[in-house]
Amino acid sequence: MGLYTEEHNIFRRTFKRFLEKEIQPHLEEWEEKRLVPAWFFTKMGEQGYLAPWIEEKYGGAEVGFEYSGIILNEISKLDVGLGTIICVHSDIVPAYVASYGTEEQKEKWLPGASSGELVYAVAMTEPNAGSDLQAITSTAVKKGDTYVINGTKTFITNGMNAGITVVAAKTDPKAIPPFKGVSLFVVEDGTPGFIKSRKLDKVGIHNNDTAELVFEDCVIPAANLIGEEGKGFFYMMQKLQQERLVCAMVAQGGAERILEETVNYAKSRKAFGVSIGNLQHNLFKLAEMATEVELGRTFLEDLLADHISGKDVVTKVSMAKYWISEMVNHIAYHGLQIHGGYGYMEEYPIARFFRDVRSLTIVAGTTEVMKLIIGRNLLRD
Ligand SMILES: Cc1cc2nc3c(=O)[nH]c(=O)nc-3n(C[C@H](O)[C@H](O)[C@H](O)COP(=O)(O)OP(=O)(O)OC[C@H]3O[C@@H](n4cnc5c(N)ncnc54)[C@H](O)[C@@H]3O)c2cc1C
Structure with a gap:
């Protein structure tokens, strides 16, 4: 059985509907203002979509980390910028307080993470x-x-x-x-x-x-x-594993959306009397893109299960962060190419995704730093 049950699937569908109704209509405005309003956080918080792993006694839903995975996947499919905001707010920073904070610190600061009142x-x-x-x-x-x-x-x-x-x-x-x-x-x-x-x-x-x-x-x-x-450096090295995992999740969400946009476009756009998806070069490109996206998805699901069960995931997390964040850039390049001139126009989502995913090979440790970790661990083992 995979990581996700029917309960998870229901949660995913509900969250997706929430995003479509409450968040999607504001995307363009926030992109122009270059900031999300405070209500974005509180609205997410009201519904229990922020840091759901936090213990109930500190205001959280105290559910498994796979719920964070669902939230990050769906929000990043909508928008990679929002995915990055949420992974930092929900899954990266409060983890320092929850893991190393005193009782007083947890009581003071964790409830605001879940409610969205404290970004x-x-x-x-x-x-x-x-x-x-x-x-x-x-x-x-x-x-x-x-x-x-x-x-x-x-x-x-x-x-x-x-x-x-x-x-x-x-x-x-x-x-x-x-x-x-x-x-x-x-x-x-x-x-x-x-x-x-x-x-x-x-x-x-x-x-x-x-x-x-x-x-x-x-x-x-x-x-x-x-x-x-x-002990700060030690704490950062511990928590950077979850940070890199959630960044890989954001990248995977972006890749899934780019693939979907590109397949839809390739079906509808005609050239030389056929859908451009049927031109063999494009057909092969779509096949390559879909294969890479699927490899990312299964690797990440396996990694998430390991992380939840408390295994040492340092090497695998570094692999996921490096490979998936590079993969999504590769997918974005080819997805935009398949869109032709329209791909370079802001009215098509692929243009925004192409720009947005570029950050992902740098944040939370660059591709090169990930390769250093993987390589050094290989030699050490
Ligand atoms: C959009 C965005 C959001 C960010 N958010 C945060 C945040 O919330 N909090 C925060 O603290 N930081 C944040 N960062 C910073 C991010 O973590 C750093 O940019 C990243 O760790 C790289 O550091 P640097 O920019 O100083 O590059 P440098 O360390 O100067 O690296 C420059 C280049 O050299 C390469 N390089 C460096 N060392 C080695 C090595 N030993 N071997 C081989 N190559 C190497 C790097 O891979 C890179 O290509 C963010 C960055 C961006 C772009």
Whole structure:
């Protein structure tokens, strides 16, 4: 039996109807405004579509992670930008609080993740440190019962909308090896010295806000430290597995939609007296695209089952993140080509998907970094 039961299928259909009715009509407006409104989160939250894995006592639905998989798949089929927003808000950031937070932190912050009243972001990357996270230079200095944070973060998804941001900073900048000096903190919106300095202009995923954040003598309560000092890098490496898994899910959703759009177009468009899908080159291209999409889907379903059962998935997650995010770009290139000139026009969804999926080989660890992890694990085993 596969991972999904009839109950999951009913949930999927209900969520799909919700997206069509409540979200789809606003896509264009949000794309133009380059931001989703706060009600997007609360509307999703009201229906139980945000972070459904969170325990009931903290406001969640406490269901299996496969429900996150369904939500990400369907929302990314609608729009990859929204898929990215939701995976960060629901499945990436609150996991730090849920896994390493104190009881008080969980009670304070997790209910807002489920209701959508508190949008979540995570700030690791800095202008001079992305793949090499140990090299971050933001600092958090303990002063009495506070920490004072200084530094700049960039490319932060949900940065503008966020009510809380999990921030990586060095509590011991001289630590050797350097990763031992990294700690994680929660910084709440409105904290003096926390400046949402710039909404960045991106190639795609326009509805998704990506920000630069500045910390200038930003004083936070010492109680906002997540887990223990010096363990931040370890926590990130643990949680990056789920982060990469959900990014692969977003990519897979995008690929499934691109295939569907392309097949439909290839059936309806005529050239030389036949549907263009019947021209042998296009027919073979469609066959290749469908095969790759199916391989991605089955690999991901298997990986999700392993992740849920608590297996060590580091190598497989890296494979999925690398292969599926490259695959969706490949599919988008050929899907757009099959659409001909219309594929380059904004009125066709393929144009937006083509732009949007480009981000996926970079976010949450680049393709090259994924290959490093896979290769090193192969040599180690
Ligand atoms: C749309 C978007 C959203 C993002 N959201 C977030 C977010 O919410 N929070 C956050 O903290 N960050 C976020 N990021 C940042 C993202 O995680 C980084 O961009 C990514 O990790 C790469 O880091 P970098 O941009 O500094 O590139 P670099 O690390 O400078 O890499 C540049 C190039 O060199 C390659 N490279 C680097 N090291 C190696 C190596 N050892 N071997 C081979 N090749 C290598 C890379 O693959 C890449 O091709 C986001 C980025 C984007 C584009």
